[in-house]
Amino acid sequence: QVQLVESGGGLVQAGGSLRLSCAASGRSFSNYAMGWFRQAPEKEREFVAAISWTDGFTWYADSVKGRFTISRDNAKNTVFLQMNSLNPEDTAVYYCAARPNESPLHSTIPRTYDYWGQGTQVTVSS
Numbered sequence: 001q002v003q004l005v006e007s008g009g010g011l012v013q014a015g016g017s018l019r020l021s022c023a024a025s026g027r028s029f030s031n032y033a034m035g036w037f038r039q040a041p042e043k044e045r046e047f048v049a050a051i052s053w054t055d056g057f058t059w060y061a062d063s064v065k066g067r068f069t070i071s072r073d074n075a076k077n078t079v080f081l082q083m084n085s086l087n088p089e090d091t092a093v094y095y096c097a098a099r100p101n102e103s104p105l106h107s108t109i110p111r112t113y114d115y116w117g118q119g120t121q122v123t124v125s126s
Contacts, residue, residue, distance in 0.1 A: 002026035002115045003019030004096045020081040022096030033078040038092035047108035059106050086124045093119040
């Protein structure tokens with residue numbers, strides 16, 4: 001049974017940093033892409049960042065480029081999202097997701113991801 005478990009959310013002041021973790025288990029993810037999405041109240045779920053477990057290729061939403069960094073630890077089957085220079089607009093529930101590395105590659109569309117975590121709340125105060 002595939003499980004994605006997020007951790008690391010919390011309350012932080014504007015300009016601060018947080019690091020989210022996503023521990024993956026239940027299958028081999030060697031040919032998968034791992035993504036982070038977020039959903040604010042009354043808004044649709046939106047793409048944040050993703051990484052190919054195969055070759056480490058990364059892609060980001062324009063809104064987080066230069067502030068957020070996605071990375072992976074193969075030995076621990078864990079994906080991280082380092083978030084710097086946070087602002088109140090980053091407040092949301094952050095979800096980890098996984099999908100096979102298949103067409104469409106480098107997807108930013110939530111419905112193309114097969115597995116999802118339960119989410120972790122990130123709140124940025126002004």
